[in-house]
Amino acid sequence: MIRRLFPAGGQVVEDLVAFALDEHRPGGHHLMLNMVTSLDGATAVGGEATPLGDDDDRALFRALRAACDVILVGAGTVRAEDYGPVRLPGKAVEARQSRHLPPVPRLAIVSRTLDLDPAARVFSNTERGPYIITGEDAPPARRQVLADRAEIVVAGESGADPKSIIHALHDKGHAVILCEGGPTLNSQFIASGLVDELNLTISPVIVGGSSFRLTHGAPEVQHDYRLDRLMTGDRMLFGRYLRVGR
DSSP states (O other), rough: OOOEEETTEEESSOOOHHHHHSOOOOOOEEEEEEEEEETTTOOOOBSSSGGGGOHHHHHHHHHHHHSEEEEEHHHHHHHHHHOOOOOOOOOOOHHHHHTTTTSSOOEEEEOOSSSOTTTSSGGOOOOOEEEEEEEOOOOOHHHHTTTTTTTEEOOSSSOOOEEEEEHHHHHHHHOEEOOOHHHHHHHHHTTTTTOOEEEEEEEEEEEEEEOOOOSSSOOOOOOOEEEEEEOOOOSSSSEEEEEETT
């Protein structure tokens, strides 16, 4: 069960999907980032984010997916988390369709080298494969291997460029973009100043080790965000931060 702490402290959020659809589709183009971290800033345990989550985190994760037009994720995260095709519960599908949205959002995978197994689970929906977003310098042989599994989108010269990625997705009619990481992909969008919204789940565990932070490889920047909402589950703390001036 998830409750709002700020604003309107103590209110139970009964329908997370309707809540997300109301609050995370502000009109116009919007890029939101959703990540979970431990108390000491780790984004993964043993290379996976899943051990950091719980049922409340997963419920909010699905609700945010239900609110977007396209889910953007790096190829490394797809491999590490064994991503599959996007699926939503029936009520979430109905809620989207009632708002004249497609039944489920598209999946867009960012990969410079196209190092993805065409037999991977993420390509198992042959009727509606993901986008693979890459650069002009992507290996032609790899493009050919994946061309019948996904729609290849070129968005940059040397690898995919963050601004070009956003423009390419907007051109395909996707206004609300949900980025699910990982940290290297996050760093590219944060460094470019493109993230309108950060949804951050704090998991009450200490991990240690050498897990990457929320961003990895980004230059030092300062972009100001304001706390828009704070919620709590049985264990987790969920914050929503909006870019100042947007």
